[in-house]
Amino acid sequence: MNPDRLQRRILDWYRASARDLPWRRPPGSSAPVDPYRIWLSEVMLQQTTVAHATPYFHAFLGRWPTVTALADAEDSEVMAAWAGLGYYARARNLLACARAVRDRFQGRFPETEAGLLGLPGVGPYTAAAVAAIAFGEPANVVDGNVERVISRLYAVQAPLPAARPQLRELAAGLVVAEAPADWAQALMDLGATVCRPRSPACGQCPAAGDCAAEASGDPGAWPRKAPRGARPARTGVAFVLRQAGRIAVVQRPPRGLLGGMLGLPSTDWTEAGPDPAAITDAAPAALAWRDAGAVEHVFTHFSLTLTVLSAEGGAPGLEWLPETSAGDLPSVFLKAVRRAQGMSGAE
Template structure:
């Protein structure tokens, strides 16, 4: 543990570094902006945090800009058609976030009059807002002294204290150590500064230790082994699941289906297909619309399949295409509108393999 004197110096050094070198992000209100009287918009910050989970800021930013343009306030988002929200989310992945985003907006509209709660404890009660997001919004928007810990912060803290316990077992230990350092003053700036430090200086490989405001206090730097931290458990081999999808065309229309709200890709628009299993389906046409003349397409991968990697498994899909003069029951849409549909990336890959627009 650091002494109280060291902690004060660490806080001061980090904030001075942030004032000079912290990132400028579309949704961020930097110290010089605050000095001009600009305050963070909780709605914009909430959107940015939800969208940035499990993805990069460059990938999330266009979605954030598109949502704010279409839904300028949380009430506008709550009043929107859910299908439109899901369609605009397509491509961001982790689609439970989109469902919770919509649900959360409606709760803020109905129970809080369109104004976000101002404390970490109240924010935690909203759907889709976990400890990290609640702490971040409360600190940035309402200057509550919270303990913001994301993956970047875990890396920084693990190196500062040279934590030997591996992730994910070390998460609670890292949170406790981060809490001891967290600044009660300029809480929002401190939290953003610490995340920036991990994102731009204390990076996973080739950390820029000479530029780090905490170099003097870093145990891993002194030991000469910063890239050995954080320690991690050995990765398990990722399982593979197999399935088939069916692209059924009728003139300029294509048959789609909406996936159930629960489960992976819940609530999104997909292609008809088989279940995803540990072995390729023996009879994929048992799940296909009753017709003949299915053509198996060559996927872009070497084995002729489309591949898509989820967090916990790799999916391999065989693609079948057919045209029909009849119109089986189902959700038919114009092929030209496919780019506007809430189609996840895994299905977009199949559509592209069939030469269709996405």
Template sequence: MREEAIGNELLAWYDANARILPWRVAPGSSERADPYRVWMSEIMLQQTTVAAVKAYFERFTALWPTVGDLAAAEDSAVMGEWAGLGYYARARNLLKCARAVVADHGGAFPDTEEGLLTLPGIGPYTAAAIASIAFNRPAPVMDGNIERVMSRLFRVEEPLPTSKPVLKDHATRLTPTHRPGDHAQALMDLGATICTPKSPACGICPLMSACAARKAGIAAELPRKLPKKAKPTRLGYVYVARRADGALLLETRPDKGLLGGMLAFPTSEWSDAPTDTPPLDTQWHDPSLEVRHTFTHFHLRLALRIADAPQDVTPHRGTFVPFAQFSPSTLPTVFRKAFDLGRGVTVDAASAKG
């Protein structure tokens, strides 16, 4: 089956089976997709599922309907709304990009891949997605779903990530000048619903007759991947200090680094042999509890320390925040775990240490 025929089969399938998503317009619609909403969705969807993103997307676009609204938002408000979605550098780049669009482009996103790539936080995949979906540019979009479809459709047995250039070459040849945005979204949907990582539904795939891996009986084996390195484990301490009036000791993490700009409980450094460095001088209780969390590149284990702090104590780091002004939902997941773990702990003066 030639590229044009494959594209036609794919679009016909998409017209009948497209997922309904809050950032999309209907397939084949004369309505143009809003580049702001496309951009927002693509940033949120990086390493995150559609199911997890929907509620965040709807809340963000209700609070900040335009790129200008987002650019004018307080950093703390945006970071607080992002809490729980993970990969927090995306939220910082979201603000940087919105402000660059307003300051350097008059509030309008560039309409080419090249222009979009000049914006903070926009890489090749996101630039191609916005260019094709919002501006109808024939830009090949490559995400995990599309790489999987290409590897099976053309029987690319070389493992990822070394096969990425070959897969992109195939995707480039397939990308049409007619409805390129719908073509890209059709491939995304095909990979998400039919050409799935495990047990692909080859029997109902619109491209079954063209799929070289299916003909060879190895569709479920592709794409092959190089073995992943084992994740290291880092250790540390997390300090939950509370006053009699309910105020909690919190700090804003440095802008640069993991969870940058997010509200958090103070911690020690995260390393193989961390030093216990409490953020204030008082008696600290060791409840023999541990917060465990996994990031992209490492596992984290934080030993919990609890303190009932004096009302007049001055911390070395952070600020006591009145409980009425605090919402656990504004914390990144690792610190929500610490909050939940420490809530039921009663400090035993006999076991506290200063």
């Protein structure tokens, strides 16, 4: 492999084929970049695709056009706007970071990778991405796309995730100091559009001829992956209490899964499942609860079967949400509401 030739070919390819993304400046441009837009897009993209994240990105910028505006927002508003983008812990970290930038740095992001790493919720990848793309620091930006590109270029035999230190070291050796923003985004685009997880388009790749995985005849065999264990299965009970077009809701604890979000009253979600006493204790009111069936939901680390119990009536001390706003609930609870509504419609 000739590193200089490889870098030149990848950068030429990127400058001719770069994706048009709303948070990105054109390749080779020296126009200023708003680090808020880069940071916001990178946080959103950690668990979803560009196509899915883009409308959320526009919506966030429309409501909170600066990091200070986001820092001043109510937690509940940001959590609701985040629904559908993955773990709500990321939304909590988003707010914590925005408020740190407002309070500690007068609304201006630190301009170095080391400084960015000092912000709450900012890990090595996000710090490197913002430093390279927004501030032109030759940082080593390695996401899942870049891992795949590097693992194929060098035919790294160690499986993920154990291979990550080696992949980072190899990627660091290719960073282009004169064009760090273009280089970081070029590798991301290469992995997203050409060096795809399945059916890589080697015939369109600027690294063709320098890629060890291509030379093997089976580039899709990289990156190597360790066998995955079975996803644990948990069960629980959710309560859909309805009264006059409203649904009883609770605010979940600030930490943990779906932390800080509005949800349905429910038992804990455990592999053993709740016992009758736990179901009675978790019920928001002593009413005639009817079994509405069950819903299935898959989280990253476990699958959930949620039995839905439905009733109509009221109880003191409950918070209520209009049924027409049920779409604001996390999807697992929306499924439960829809299940209860379907049961009621059949009666």
